[in-house]
Every structure is written in C-alpha cells, then in structure tokens.
Amino acid sequence: MEVSSKVQIFNIRLFLFICMYSSQKLIFISIIASKQRSFLLNLLPCLRKPKPFKYFSFPPSFSLSNSMSLPAKLWLKALTVTVTSSNSAQFSSFTQTVQQKNPSVKTLLSIGGGGNDTIADTFASMASQPSRRKSFIDSSINLARSYNFHGIDLDWEYPDTTTHMTNFGTLLTELRAAVANESQTSGNTELLLAAAVFRSADYYTINYPIESISNSLDWINVMAYDFYGSAWNSSRDRTGPPAALYNATASQVNGDAGITSWVEAGLGADKIALGLPFYGYAWRLLNADEHGLFAPADGPADGPAIRTDGSINYKDIRDFISQNGTQTEYNATVVTNYCYSGTTWIGYDDTQSISAKVSYAKQKGLLGYFSWQVSGDDNDWALSQTASTTWG
Template sequence: MSSKLTLPLILLSGLIFLAQLSFSTGQTVVKGAYWFPDSGFPASSINSSLFTHLFCAFADLNSANYQVTVSSSNSAPFSSFTQTVQKNNPAVKTLLSIGGGNANPATFAAMASQASRRKSFINSSITLARSYNFHGLDLDWEYPSSTTEMTNLGSLLTEWRAAVANESKASGKTALLLAAAVFRSADYYTINYPFQAISNSLDWINVMAYDFYGPGWSPKNTGPPAALYNSQVSGNAGITSWIQAGLAAKKIVLGLPFYGYAWRLLNANNHGLYAPANGSAIGQYGDQGYNQIRNFISQNGAQTVYNATVVTNYCYSGTTWIGYDDTQSISAKVSYAKVTKGLLGYFAWHVGADNSNWALSQTASSTWG
C-alpha cells in the first residue's frame, strides 16, 4: 500500500470509528425516571436536579391509522413537560414514552407488521416529539411475543433511526434520542429480541428488572419483587443475558422500582422471604409506592429487613408483608450498574412514588456520583 494513501485511510478509519463510538456512547450516563400525570404528582414538583433524563409517559398508538397521539387530558402537561422540568435543571433531557403496560400489545404488533404502518408511527412520533420540545422518544411495547413480532420490531427500530437521522439533517436540529423499555432479559420466554437492530438503532435500552414477584401472580408466597441476585429470576441474570447476547454494557440502563408489593401472610410469625401467603394485603394487586410504604412502616411500627444477599428490602406488621427497594437496595443496585457491569446508568419507575425527601432518587444519584 502506498504511504501516501496510508495516512488518509488511517484517518478515515479513525473518523468512522469515532462516529460509531459517539453514537454508541453519546450519553455519558443516564440517571432517569418516568413520570405520568395519573400518578397525581405534578411535573412541577419533580426535583429534576437529581436526573439527567426524564421520561414523560405515555403517548398512545392509534389502532386505526397507527399514528402516535396524546390524549386531550395529557396534551397540556405533556406539551409543557420539558419547559417545566428544565426550570430546576436546564441540562435535563426529556423523552416522550409511547405505549406502556396498559397499552394493547396487539396494536403495536399490527403497526410493526407493515412498512406503511411503521412509517405512520415513525413520522407521527417525530413530529409529536418536536412539537412538544422533547429531546427523544422511548418505545414501551410490552411485549413482542413471537419471532415474527421480534423481527418486525427490528425493522421498526432500523427505519426509526434512519428517519430520525434524516429529520435531523433536514432540520439542522440535534437528532432525537431513541430508547426502548424492554423485558428483564434478552429473550421474552425464549423468543430473542433483535439484538443487532437494537445495537445499531437505539441509544440505549431500559431493562425492566422488576415485577418478578407480586401477589397478583404469585399469591401463595412472599417474594423479592426486584431481587438483584436470586436462584430463580433476578436483575443480574437479566442484565447478564443482554450482555451475553452481544449488546454493549454502555447501551444498557438498569430499572429500579420506586414501589413494592404487599402480601397477606398466612401466619404473622412466619415473615421471611417466601413465607406462605394468601394474595394481596392491600388492594387488588398489592402495589404500593415507596412513599406509601414508608408511611405504613411509620404508622404501624413495622419491622424492616435488608437482605444483602438477594439485594431486597421487606417489612412486616401483623399479617401484612411488603417487599420493596429501600435506600440500601437502591445503593447496591446503582453500584452494581456502574462498577460491576459498567452500564450506562439506571432509571426508576416512577418519580412520583419517591418520598418527600427524595430518599431513593438522592441515594441513586449520589451513589453513581
């Protein structure tokens, strides 16, 4: 090879590498949390100084034309969300989240199955994000449940990234961030996610490493709702599976639950992990925000336990047993994300469930540093 060509080729290769690197590590850290108006917690009350990214949830997917829309009741708070949270932290980035656990997964599957429908979704999402001044978009399709749906998800993400790049070039604006909330592990009950499309097209994924146990689906025994380590299902197993599938650690964000679940013990004197239970102690599903759990502990003189082996907290009083994450679990998980696995960061569901002192958010932010 001619020496005259060697240097330019080296420089070109370096520029290509840097371009790829800048995309894959465009965010130095994600300290994120979701907010939704039905939580009853106003966006204006968010201590946005504790976060780098905030997700506004949820935009809807129209089942007739496959366009992304915002309900009339959410239009005002969504359109002002970025301006509101940037008052306390001008640097915080906002993403509009689409879908969520209450959305019909069949509508997302139908949208992703045809190129014209995907285009409708993509174009409307970009238009909506720009008109509402969001910095990015977050797909929360729970969950693609067949090989075909996973393949179509890959096509959607690839086309979404291309459209976002084209819009950025045409408008001269910074490209929108693209993220997705995904299952706790790299396969949805043996059905693999489209790893290459995710790696090439998304800035990061939000791994929902919680809801492992709850009285609504495991009523006969208490359990750690979001254990980091466990012989059965755990956050570590899920994160490890994503990395083993080939996804860079710096594309992965660990989910933290700012809530827990309350079981009714069969015997008040048998109150450990996996103790016999009989469904929910509070409400239909037993879900309780961290602020509600701390109030329960205070009002009932509940005993609290931190299990460092599993990395979970629980408390009990009488026949009520609540599994949750307190500051010890949050600190251990954030340290795990940063030091043990070298992840991009963490996110919480949801910001309005923290207590008035921002105990969990403060702990997570300070642990990361």
C-alpha cells in the same frame, strides 16, 4: 389484530421524559408529571442542581396518585400518534417548564406501556406492515418535533412471538433511518431513541433482535422488577423479592442474570439502564410467625394503600412501617428489603437495596439507572437522593 375499513381508536399511553444526558453516563428516573407547574419546577434536588449527566423521566398524568395513560390516540386505520386538543397545552409547555431550572435537561416522548393487552396488540399490528410502520414513525417524529421533545422512547410490553420480535427489529431500524433523515433535512440534532425492554435478552426464550437494538437505539431501559407479585398465580402462595438483584435459590429470577443475558447476547453495557422499582408488593401471610422470604402466603394483603394487584408505593410502605411498628429486614445476599406486621408482609426496595443496585450498575459499566416511578418516593425523596448520591 384485524383492521376494518372503519376507523378504530385505541387509548395508548403517551409519556413525557426529561433528562440531563451525555454520551458518558445516564441516570434515568421515572416519575408522574403533574399539571402543577410548581411540582415540575421543584421536583428533585438533582434536577434543580445541574450535574454532568443525569436523566429523568416523566410519564404525565393528571395527579400524583395514579399512573394511568394521558389520553392520547393511536388511530388504528392510519396508525398515527396524536395528542388530543385537551392535552395539547400540557405537551406544548412541558420542555420549556422543566428547562427553567436547568437548560441541559432533555425531554423524550414515550409511546406505549404495560398492563394492557390492547397496547401490545396495537404495537404488533402496527409493526407487521411497512405502510403501518411508516405512518407510525412519521407521526411520532412529527409529534416529538412539534412539541419540542429531544427524543422518542418505545414501550412495547412485549413482543411475544418470533415474528413480533423480527418486526420490532425492523421497526427500530426504520425508525433510526427516519430520524437520521429528518435530522439531515431539517438541520436539527438527531432525536434520541430508547426503548423499555424485558428483564432479559429473551422474552421467555424468544430472543430480542440484538443487532437492531444495538445499531438503532441510544440505550435500553431494562425493567428489572416485577419478578414476584402477590396477585399472580405463579407467586401468590409464597412471599418473594419483587426485584431481587441476585439469586436466593437456583431457579430464582434476578436482575443480575437479566443484565448478564443482555451483555452476553452482544449489547454493550454502556447502552443499558438498570430499572429500580419505587414500589413493592404486599402478601397475606398464612402464619404471622413465618415471615421470611418465600414464606407461605395467600395472595395480596388488605390495606388502604394496597392496590388490588398487591402493589404499594414506597411512600405508603414507609407510612405502614411508621404506623404499625413494623419489623423491617434487609437481605444483602439477594439485595431486597421486606417488612411485616401481623399477617401483612411487603417486599420492596429501600435505600439499602437502591444503593446496592446503583453501585452494581456503576461497577458493571452500565449507562445508568431508571426508576418506576418517582411519584412513589417519599416526601424526602429518600430513594431518589440515595440513588443520585451513590452514583456520584
């Protein structure tokens, strides 16, 4: 991206994360934060009742119905991260608010996000030059400290060239050095560092900088979902398990293969958090009588809670099931749930899949799990409670 002499401003996503973290295990749940104080204080039983090691994340937005960006700015000329004055109060009170129920909770500031090429392009531009990286790093640390966060998380989706991956590794190395230096100078505990990454250790054959990731980050959040989507050209003509843990076919993308690739690339399992989706994708079946996995379909189904990309939150899936007498299925071989009614078919993770995946994370010695996003859970927190209970 060319940077002109004129200041250019791009919206980026700035998220808030809360956690109960220890060096032993991590449980990380992504939810939409609300301006309402009562929501933050009454989030989940596992937040209200302190446990040895839990981790939660809050991407903040102004309602529980969407997950768009909080209006933060990355000034492209200076490449510094700032919070607009209209959002300063929300950032200032966030850590104090969530710690009222449990002082052990930690908060992280996450910068970036998916679904927007401008965000990825801005990351690439920033990471390409030392001076730009320094401006970004310094402003990120200052922002985290100013608002009393305990860490920084980067969400670059995705470094998609060898050069971008190299620059990403350099960015992480320099960020870790800057965080250590700031801690030594200020006397504060070092900020936690994390990053959201692709499902596997390579982004379509372009390898992640494993050594830099291992040496610089406290953990990575592996986005083990969005394998199939009803609006995508690659999968709109067949139903599919959006976040399968295992293979259904020899060529099928799956979470286990991704996690294995990270470990085989040299990253410790105890630095990996497994991603869990609290949403699914809805397809329109070509024939209502063909309703299994990989059944013929024709793009996204229609429905009041189904977005244009075919995605639908778990809580809305449960409503669809109860309102339509929908048939539900669980495939334990693949580890996925799906339901169908008429020509509407939805692939998603229900409590069986969530329990199986959290058990998998424990068995593999992973640091923990995270979800995108808890605002998609139902009113009884069925998925969140299942995950927490399964982990123990």
